[in-house]
Amino acid sequence: MIALVTGGNRGIGREVCRELAALGHTVLLTARSPEAAGAAVKEIGGDVVPLRLDVTSEEDVAAAAAAVAERYGRLDVLVNNAAITYDTWQSGASADLDVVREAAETNLYGPWRLIQELLPLLRESPHPRIVNVSSEAASLTNMGGGTPAYSVTKVALNALTRMLAAELRGDGVLVNAICPGWVATDMGGPGGRPVSAGAAGVVWAATLPDDGPTGGFFRDGRPLPW
Numbered sequence: 001m002i003a004l005v006t007g008g009n010r011g012i013g014r015e016v017c018r019e020l021a022a023l024g025h026t027v028l029l030t031a032r033s034p035e036a037a038g039a040a041v042k043e044i045g046g047d048v049v050p051l052r053l054d055v056t057s058e059e060d061v062a063a064a065a066a067a068v069a070e071r072y073g074r075l076d077v078l079v080n081n082a083a084i085t086y087d088t089w090q091s092g093a094s095a096d097l098d099v100v101r102e103a104a105e106t107n108l109y110g111p112w113r114l115i116q117e118l119l120p121l122l123r124e125s126p127h128p129r130i131v132n133v134s135s136e137a138a139s140l141t142n143m144g145g146g147t148p149a150y151s152v153t154k155v156a157l158n159a160l161t162r163m164l165a166a167e168l169r170g171d172g173v174l175v176n177a178i179c180p181g182w183v184a185t186d187m188g189g190p191g192g193r194p195v196s197a198g199a200a201g202v203v204w205a206a207t208l209p210d211d212g213p214t215g216g217f218f219r220d221g222r223p224l225p226w
């Protein structure tokens with residue numbers, strides 16, 4: 001299996017790369033810094049290939065798709081993990097919309113563009129999977145105040161997940177949104193659970209069987225309310 005993971009140089013993304021490689025898969029560990037991608041690949045070992053990819057860059061996304069097409073001719077798994085701006089300092093009532101817009105470039109348009117570019121290669125896979133790493137902060141059922149840029153962009157990512165799951169169901173592409181839970185990373189801060197616990201649910205969605213769910217929102221393999 002060939003998997004591409006965004007934001008693979010640290011946090012949950014790096015652990016997802018490590019776990020997928022440990023399962024024997026080929027992993028394209030992508031990062032916006034080539035040095036950071038190279039360092040993470042060295043640490044992880046296995047069949048892990050570094051690739052420079054800033055998800056906000058149209059050129060990078062096109063170049064990544066071209067590289068995958070040339071080297072492998074297909075892609076089995078896309079993990080949209082990269083995200084920014086857990087804006088605990090803001091409220092919706094007074095949010096800086098430039099901050100919201102910037103967050104959307106990475107958290108929404110990045111995954112969206114990447115899916116569009118990689119879809120022809122995913123269609124070449126016998127078992128294509130798209131995993132959008134989301135957050136319970138995007139649950140409308142549980143929506144409260146605060147973290148406006150983060151929450152709204154993840155809500156939109158969840159909507160995209162449902163839309164694409166419906167559109168691609170006939171092609172066998174399983175598309176799901178996964179909350180990793182509160183995880184002790186640079187974004188999550190201290191006190192969260194270990195990265196392995198957060199990554200496990202992402203790896204679960206990346207390796208679903210053909211009769212697995214699509215268009216769902218899950219944490220630890222169990223459904224979350226939208």
Ligand SMILES: NC(=O)c1ccc[n+]([C@@H]2O[C@H](COP(=O)([O-])OP(=O)(O)OC[C@H]3O[C@@H](n4cnc5c(N)ncnc54)[C@H](OP(=O)(O)O)[C@@H]3O)[C@@H](O)[C@H]2O)c1
Pocket residue numbers: 006007008009010011012013031032033036053054055056080081082083084106133134135136179180181182183184185186187188189192
């Ligand atoms: N940690 C939690 O408690 C928690 C809870 C719920 C959901 N999540 C979700 O889990 C995912 C991973 O979070 P994390 O905690 O591992 O975050 P993190 O430690 O802050 O890591 C974020 C990763 O995203 C990358 N990134 C940011 N902007 C990028 C861009 N434009 N192009 C490519 N990569 C970019 C970062 O790369 P650089 O090193 O270059 O900055 C880094 O590798 C995110 O989608 C997050 O929303 C996390």
